[in-house]
Amino acid sequence: MEKVILVGINTIKYKNTFNDALNECIGLAEACDYEVVLTMSQNMEYADRHTCVGSGKLVEIAEQCEILEADKVLFLNHLSASQISNINEACGVDIIDRTGLILEIFAKRAKTKEAQIQVEMARLKYELPRLVMQDTSNDQQRGGSGVKNKGKGETKLELNRRDIERRISQLKKELVSLEIQTQIQKQQRLKSNLPMVALVGYTNAGKSSLMNRILQKNTKDEEKLVMEKDMLFATLDTSVRNVKFNSKKDFLLFDTVGFVSDLPSELIEAFKSTLSAAKEASVLLHVIDCSNEQYEMQVDATNDTLRRIDANEIPVIKVYNKMDCVSVKDKTDGIYVSCKTGEGIIELLDQIETLLYPKDITIECLIPYSDLAIIQYLKQNSTVEFIKDGEVGKHISVTCSNEIVSKIMKYQIRGEK
Numbered sequence: 001m002e003k004v005i006l007v008g009i010n011t012i013k014y015k016n017t018f019n020d021a022l023n024e025c026i027g028l029a030e031a032c033d034y035e036v037v038l039t040m041s042q043n044m045e046y047a048d049r050h051t052c053v054g055s056g057k058l059v060e061i062a063e064q065c066e067i068l069e070a071d072k073v074l075f076l077n078h079l080s081a082s083q084i085s086n087i088n089e090a091c092g093v094d095i096i097d098r099t100g101l102i103l104e105i106f107a108k109r110a111k112t113k114e115a116q117i118q119v120e121m122a123r124l125k126y127e128l129p130r131l132v133m134q135d136t137s138n139d140q141q142r143g144g145s146g147v148k149n150k151g152k153g154e155t156k157l158e159l160n161r162r163d164i165e166r167r168i169s170q171l172k173k174e175l176v177s178l179e180i181q182t183q184i185q186k187q188q189r190l191k192s193n194l195p196m197v198a199l200v201g202y203t204n205a206g207k208s209s210l211m212n213r214i215l216q217k218n219t220k221d222e223e224k225l226v227m228e229k230d231m232l233f234a235t236l237d238t239s240v241r242n243v244k245f246n247s248k249k250d251f252l253l254f255d256t257v258g259f260v261s262d263l264p265s266e267l268i269e270a271f272k273s274t275l276s277a278a279k280e281a282s283v284l285l286h287v288i289d290c291s292n293e294q295y296e297m298q299v300d301a302t303n304d305t306l307r308r309i310d311a312n313e314i315p316v317i318k319v320y321n322k323m324d325c326v327s328v329k330d331k332t333d334g335i336y337v338s339c340k341t342g343e344g345i346i347e348l349l350d351q352i353e354t355l356l357y358p359k360d361i362t363i364e365c366l367i368p369y370s371d372l373a374i375i376q377y378l379k380q381n382s383t384v385e386f387i388k389d390g391e392v393g394k395h396i397s398v399t400c401s402n403e404i405v406s407k408i409m410k411y412q413i414r415g416e417k
Helices: 019-033 055-068 082-090 099-111 115-140 146-191 207-216 265-270 295-309 345-356 371-380 403-409
Strands: 001-011 033-042 074-076 096-097 196-201 239-244 250-255 283-290 316-321 332-336 362-369 383-389 393-401
Touching: 001 019, 001 055, 019 033, 033 055, 033 074, 055 082, 074 082, 074 099, 082 096, 096 099, 099 115, 099 265, 115 146, 196 207, 196 295, 207 239, 207 283, 207 316, 207 345, 239 283, 283 295, 283 345, 295 371, 316 345, 332 345, 362 403, 371 383, 371 393, 371 403, 393 403
Parallel strands: 001 033, 001 074, 074 096, 196 250, 196 283, 283 316, 316 332
Antiparallel strands: 239 250, 362 393, 383 393
């Protein structure tokens, strides 16, 4: 496990949230298999544009790197290419900021081909200016002076940029090919006429745990369950499962990648197709860890991300998870659940059903014996109130959606029953 020193500059951006931001960054480092051996901070109104920290603090960081034999210095704050180069020169170890750390986590966790391509594209776009800066510095260190060396640097810079841009272009073509397959799957889902419900929320709020709790109400097949782990960004690839209500109505449940405050723009752009499940959903389940003292900030971060992917107009059910860990349950704008105990899950499913199927009506029909195949369809897609044999067909009363009503309207019994 690599050892890192975490450095945070407490600027006006982090008013009242600095310590929480540092703790979250430690969690991110652990999720990337780094050991934070020391946390250092400095109060500054604005970060230094050359080295982020003050000159004295930079010397102190360099000394601690040598004493603790650190492999990396991790900055909470966003670093420019020149800042990374200057800090690296002073400390002699790899320098990484929070955005780069998140990209590393995504690169390690991405399993599907689509996710791997998206992560590599995001990483290349993020690293391009930093690689350029590094290559220019290397050219200068190799010797030469004046215009002659500048020419070498510019040539190397241009070659490096072209190689990266060529790779990004290639990845975009591969992604388009994969998106064609995704669109085929999407069309198949649309043909099924099943509504879509997407789990969204801050990373480690309990989305995958909630998905498994809901699935356990429907199936005993352990293979249907998704991976859940008490770790930031445990889920990167979208999982889709079919869920059936007790009323036999179905919906598709999507588990999506967790959000985080200041989500890098590179990841928002690269993961638009992955996050499209949230954008296309009929209902969003906004999972909130109500035991976290900073959950209101996490809610704001999630809402900001939903705005950035144009998914902020979709109906939302706020799901306050981990209710077993809190004593006060005073929120009235959502529903409290515990994925650990299962409390509140049935009530949540009832609320989802009400939102997805708000216009169900009861209709009584006479189905001719020649058309009995429709009865099996009704049993699978509606609630059968009663069914009995008649002289010319079967009398049936069902509670169903307007869509199903339109299919059986010709069989409706009107007037005296």
